Amino acid sequence: MSTQLSTPVNRQSVEALSTSKGEPAWLAELRAKGAELAETLEWPKPEKVRIDRWNLNAIGNHQQQDALASPDELPETVRELLAQTSAGLVVQRNSSNALKQLSPELQAKGVIFTDLETAAREHADLVQKHLFQAVAQDENKLTALHSALWNGGIFVYVPKNVEVELPLQGLLYSDDSAAAFVPHILVIADNHSRVTYVDNVTTAYGAGEQQPLAKQMIVEVFVKPGAQVRYATIQHMADNIIDLTIRRAVIENDGRMEWIVGDLNDGNVLSDTQSILRGKGSTSDAKAITVGNNSQQMSLTTGAVHIGRSTESSMVTRAVMKDKATAIINGITKIEKGATKANGVQTEKVLMLSPKARGDANPILLIDEDDVKAGHAASVGQVNVEQVYYLMSRGITKKNAERLIIHGFLAPVVSEIPIEAVQEQLQRLLERKLEG
Structure with a gap:
């Protein structure tokens, strides 16, 4: 029907x-x-x-x-x-x-x-x-x-x-x-x-x-x-x-x-x-990864709103950008008035594999309370040349060295998938998107 x-x-x-x-x-x-x-x-x-x-x-x-x-x-x-x-x-x-x-x-x-x-x-x-x-x-x-x-x-x-x-x-x-x-x-x-x-x-x-x-x-x-x-x-x-x-x-x-x-x-x-x-005492842990290729446009936001006292949040986002893909990655930690002893941390990292790709990492802290902790880290960059050279000096080809570095970059999220079949599929998808 x-x-x-x-x-x-x-x-x-x-x-x-x-x-x-x-x-x-x-x-x-x-x-x-x-x-x-x-x-x-x-x-x-x-x-x-x-x-x-x-x-x-x-x-x-x-x-x-x-x-x-x-x-x-x-x-x-x-x-x-x-x-x-x-x-x-x-x-x-x-x-x-x-x-x-x-x-x-x-x-x-x-x-x-x-x-x-x-x-x-x-x-x-x-x-x-x-x-x-x-x-x-x-x-x-x-x-x-x-x-x-x-x-x-x-x-x-x-x-x-x-x-x-x-x-x-x-x-x-x-x-x-x-x-x-x-x-x-x-x-x-x-x-x-x-x-x-x-x-x-x-x-x-x-x-x-x-x-x-x-x-x-x-x-x-x-x-x-x-x-x-x-x-x-x-x-x-x-x-x-x-x-x-x-x-x-x-x-x-x-x-x-x-x-x-x-x-x-x-x-x-x-x-x-x-x-x-x-x-009170509630906690959140968010991990996210993405791989952009071709001419994809992506808006990826991870957020935590602290209302109760003694709350904790952690956010980790990792993105790999290829070709002409574009990603706007926002991490938003909001600590409301009265959320004393709150602790919010976030990290956004973008790995660029193409000069035509674009990845913006935007850590945002909105804090309306004094007695709190909050921190952020963000980075956008290319594959580390020194790491590639080090692996090549151990007999690994440049292509495989870059693959190892990229997989290591994404591993903190991939390893958290709690079903083996789904984790294996995620690995295959990453390979496919990275190989293009």
């Missing part, structure tokens, strides 16, 4: 979409409100990147997909990403649920791992309370449109005092550039729980030219008091995809959030990852 989504989106089109899905009234109204907001709001305006020149209205049509009987039916390029050991698996095809699995042991403990549409019907109390609370509908045109159009998505809920030892894995892929790709991820870790969630967002196109498609993805994570969440994601989509992704976590007393982000798309990218340290 295909539901036509008009451009611009309007209330009638999203009401038809909601009706076709049999959604609850509260969700139908949320979609309708999003469509109305989108008519009045503007697109985000990231610094030095004119995303309004991108084809943002290429949102495609909603196309319901058939479920898969087993992972064996997945395309080979997607199937090879499956973890050998995981606690659960949810697969989304073109923002439509294709497959979901969860171990009986975790089901018995009350863990919920399913598609977000099913969760909205079966666990409305949890979903309605949290959906679009970390990322507001009316923040900008992107968030409003997403609230009207999201499909499929993934929902994770871990009850109080439950620790999920093995990672939960999500595979989200597009194999039809005419189909809308608008997933929403909602993760809730209740008091003193612990979970690792890993997703891989990719394309699996066959032969033939693909039309432009604007992929919209929003991630909301809620870390309750004493809980710990590790969220790892590898984004790798073809050059016809415009990637628009917002990730946000709200962390309460003594909670901990870890982000591990690999932005390795081939098309233009707007990526915004932020932790809101609301509770």
Whole structure:
């Protein structure tokens, strides 16, 4: 079944979409409100990147997909990403649920791992309370449109005092550039729980030219008091995809959030990852890497907002730029009034492999409190010639010496990926993008 989504989106089109899905009234109204907001709001305006020149209205049509009987039916390029050991698996095809699995042991403990549409019907109390609370509908045109159009998505809920030892894995892929790709991820870790969630967002196109498609993805994570969440994601989509992704976590007393982000798309990218340290003693650790090639334009922002007392944040971003690629990399640490004893540090490093590439590293500290610590470091440069000469003196070719240095430059993030199959895929993607 295909539901036509008009451009611009309007209330009638999203009401038809909601009706076709049999959604609850509260969700139908949320979609309708999003469509109305989108008519009045503007697109985000990231610094030095004119995303309004991108084809943002290429949102495609909603196309319901058939479920898969087993992972064996997945395309080979997607199937090879499956973890050998995981606690659960949810697969989304073109923002439509294709497959979901969860171990009986975790089901018995009350863990919920399913598609977000099913969760909205079966666990409305949890979903309605949290959906679009970390990322507001009316923040900008992107968030409003997403609230009207999201499909499929993934929902994770871990009850109080439950620790999920093995990672939960999500595979989200597009194999039809005419189909809308608008997933929403909602993760809730209740008091003193612990979970690792890993997703891989990719394309699996066959032969033939693909039309432009604007992929919209929003991630909301809620870390309750004493809980710990590790969220790892590898984004790798073809050059016809415009990637628009917002990730946000709200962390309460003594909670901990870890982000591990690999932005390795081939098309233009707007990526915004932020932790809101609301509770006393809450902590956040964010690591991100990207490799830009060809004529890619990228706006990559990592941020932490300190609200609670004695909060700590760490942010590390590393980028490698080739060809004529452009990246604006922002690290934003905001310490609000009253966030005493806060400590925020950030590092942005860009490695330039071409004289025509551009990489701007912008560390930003916004501090409204006196009794705090904050620091930053930023660098943009080429491969260290002395390091290359040293390796060559040990019998290594210049090309391999540069490869070793680049991989060492990215290793602090790559090594943090908690699923071996996904880590191996990240290594292959890095090789492919670096080799060109």
